Amino acid sequence: SVTLEHGSKRLGKRTDPMMGVWRNYGLGQFIHWGLYAIPGGHWDGKYYSGAAEWIRSWNEMPKNAYDELYKVFDPKAYDPKAWAKQAKDMGAKYMIITTKHHDGFCLWPSQYTDYSVAKSPYNKDIIGPMVEAYDAEGIDVYLYFSVMDWNHPGYRSKLETKEDEEAYEGFKEFTRNQLLELLAFYPSTKGLWFDGTWDQAWIQQAAFADELEEEMRSVIPGLIIGSRFRADENGKRHFDTNGDLMGDYEQGWERKMPNRIEDVNGNDWDCVMTVPENQWGYHSDWKGHVKSSVELIEMMVKAASLDGNFVINFGPDGQGNIRPEESLIAKEVGEWMESNAEAVYDCGYLDWEKQDWGYYTRNRKTGNVNLVVFNYPASGKLRVKVPKGIKIQGIDLIGTNGGTIDLEEIHRDEYFLGLPKGTDHTKPVVLVMKIVEGDAEVQGVYEKAK
Numbered sequence: 001s002v003t004l005e006h007g008s009k010r011l012g013k014r015t016d017p018m019m020g021v022w023r024n025y026g027l028g029q030f031i032h033w034g035l036y037a038i039p040g041g042h043w044d045g046k047y048y049s050g051a052a053e054w055i056r057s058w059n060e061m062p063k064n065a066y067d068e069l070y071k072v073f074d075p076k077a078y079d080p081k082a083w084a085k086q087a088k089d090m091g092a093k094y095m096i097i098t099t100k101h102h103d104g105f106c107l108w109p110s111q112y113t114d115y116s117v118a119k120s121p122y123n124k125d126i127i128g129p130m131v132e133a134y135d136a137e138g139i140d141v142y143l144y145f146s147v148m149d150w151n152h153p154g155y156r157s158k159l160e161t162k163e164d165e166e167a168y169e170g171f172k173e174f175t176r177n178q179l180l181e182l183l184a185f186y187p188s189t190k191g192l193w194f195d196g197t198w199d200q201a202w203i204q205q206a207a208f209a210d211e212l213e214e215e216m217r218s219v220i221p222g223l224i225i226g227s228r229f230r231a232d233e234n235g236k237r238h239f240d241t242n243g244d245l246m247g248d249y250e251q252g253w254e255r256k257m258p259n260r261i262e263d264v265n266g267n268d269w270d271c272v273m274t275v276p277e278n279q280w281g282y283h284s285d286w287k288g289h290v291k292s293s294v295e296l297i298e299m300m301v302k303a304a305s306l307d308g309n310f311v312i313n314f315g316p317d318g319q320g321n322i323r324p325e326e327s328l329i330a331k332e333v334g335e336w337m338e339s340n341a342e343a344v345y346d347c348g349y350l351d352w353e354k355q356d357w358g359y360y361t362r363n364r365k366t367g368n369v370n371l372v373v374f375n376y377p378a379s380g381k382l383r384v385k386v387p388k389g390i391k392i393q394g395i396d397l398i399g400t401n402g403g404t405i406d407l408e409e410i411h412r413d414e415y416f417l418g419l420p421k422g423t424d425h426t427k428p429v430v431l432v433m434k435i436v437e438g439d440a441e442v443q444g445v446y447e448k449a450k
């Protein structure tokens with residue numbers, strides 16, 4: 001490996017308590033909200049098929065028309081307490097809010113630009129009340145910040161001239177000022193979720209970004225920052241020139257998931273996921289595949305089974321309403337979590353052979369093994385191979401089902417678990433195994449605790 005001034009600062013996972021809390025979240029909520037929610041994927045009667053929060057980049061929308069939208073930002077329906085309650089009922093343990101997306105509009109009254117809520121008819125801080133409401137529900141808040149800023153005169157995607165370099169110095173100072181301002185205004189934030197850091201200009205700022213990351217970490221000790229913030233001196237992002245992870249967790253899983261434990265390289269990671277195929281900001285007319293709550297529950301459990309967190313995106317409309325499709329998702333995910341959350345919260349990878357019927361997760365606090373069944377076997381029996389010497393002490397069927405499982409040892413260390421007749425398998429079924437290392441014989445099965 002090569003010596004790097006501005007590469008990864010740590011080998012292996014963070015081991016401090018704040019990262020331990022992050023590792024056990026299981027489920028988060030992303031909120032993309034901003035001026036783009038006003039046009040909601042349409043302009044002048046035309047339909048924008050791109051991601052709604054990118055509508056400013058659409059040729060059919062004049063840039064100055066977009067840049068005037070702040071003059072009509074006045075979300076009468078904005079109710080952060082209701083949003084936080086809904087997120088709580090869904091079972092989200094953390095929330096990531098877009099303080100500033102690529103368009104540069106700030107949802108907080110920044111001292112460093114006029115392009116903020118302070119200059120809109122709404123003329124109040126959006127972020128502060130949201131942080132308070134989510135904190136009050138016990139949901140940790142993370143601040144999304146886009147380095148790319150289409151509004152700032154000093155922003156450049158690449159540095160080609162002396163003028164570019166001078167302008168960009170001003171942009172770098174502005175970026176630092178805004179980040180320090182966010183940490184000062186909202187000190188209860190647990191971390192920053194950076195985006196818009198792929199530009200050539202930015203990945204040439206290894207020293208500046210390294211120093212800024214250190215400075216932010218000194219302002220809020222334990223602050224959690226992912227791999228998407230900065231590049232090393234060779235322009236390498238996410239993983240430095242030696243292949244070591246930048247930041248505290250891998251942030252590359254945007255609208256995609258790892259499939260095997262090898263794909264996560266022993267790192268913490270989160271997957272951020274849209275409900276439609278690719279809409280983060282509000283689009284009034286979703287087209288194509290819209291994920292069901294069962295699909296999202298499967299992704300959430302799959303993430304937990306591979307030592308990651310799963311974050312479901314919400315895009316409130318221009319008035320601050322949560323759209324009906326997302327409210328339904330929140331309700332249905334929450335209903336499932338109500339009786340099955342122990343298979344997700346505090347859970348991670350279990351090195352048992354992957355089975356076709358679904359996923360294993362290991363609860364780090366209880367040591368229990370969870371079997372989360374998505375692909376219900378035609379036989380009604382789950383095949384479970386346990387590692388040599390592991391004996392199943394007892395199994396409990398949790399969730400909405402309950403009931404007795406018919407346990408049959410078919411070979412040494414291999415069992416058929418017969419699910420109770422009439423098990424409702426239109427929803428994922430969860431079995432919890434209490435494992436006793438060593439030769440304890442199978443202690444039989446016990447009814448779900450009523």
Ligand SMILES: C[C@@H]1N[C@@H](C(=O)NCc2ccccc2)[C@H](O)[C@@H]1O
Nearest residue numbers: 032051053054195196198254272280
């Ligand atoms: C979390 C999402 N990231 C923003 C985005 O621009 N993604 C497109 C993209 C995804 C991966 C590499 C480069 C660019 C989207 O607008 C959302 O904010």
